[in-house]
Amino acid sequence: MLLETEDRVKSCVIAAGGRPAGESRHTTGGAGRNRTLGIKALESIGVPVPPIERQRRFDALCEKVRTAGELRARADAELSALLPAILDRAFKGEL
Numbered sequence: 001m002l003l004e005t006e007d008r009v010k011s012c013v014i015a016a017g018g019r020p021a022g023e024s025r026h027t028t029g030g031a032g033r034n035r036t037l038g039i040k041a042l043e044s045i046g047v048p049v050p051p052i053e054r055q056r057r058f059d060a061l062c063e064k065v066r067t068a069g070e071l072r073a074r075a076d077a078e079l080s081a082l083l084p085a086i087l088d089r090a091f092k093g094e095l
């Protein structure tokens with residue numbers, strides 16, 4: 001579920017931000033083991049976030065991309081299912 005309160009960041013914005021494509025979401029170790037940046041220091045770092053309206057527009061765009069991907073997958077599956085029948089008719093000279 002996405003967060004839409006003024007003081008929270010929408011989850012799709014968090015998921016998309018600051019990570020190069022293909023990079024793992026998981027890291028090894030933790031802030032508590034870091035000698036130069038401990039948990040307290042990490043918690044005190046502010047993270048700039050876009051205004052909630054921009055987050056909502058980005059969320060809507062993410063949803064359109066997901067929908068387009070689902071439609072494309074369905075169309076690909078339908079075409080794959082039709083291909084044997086089309087080839088059969090083509091080789092029989094029915095096309």
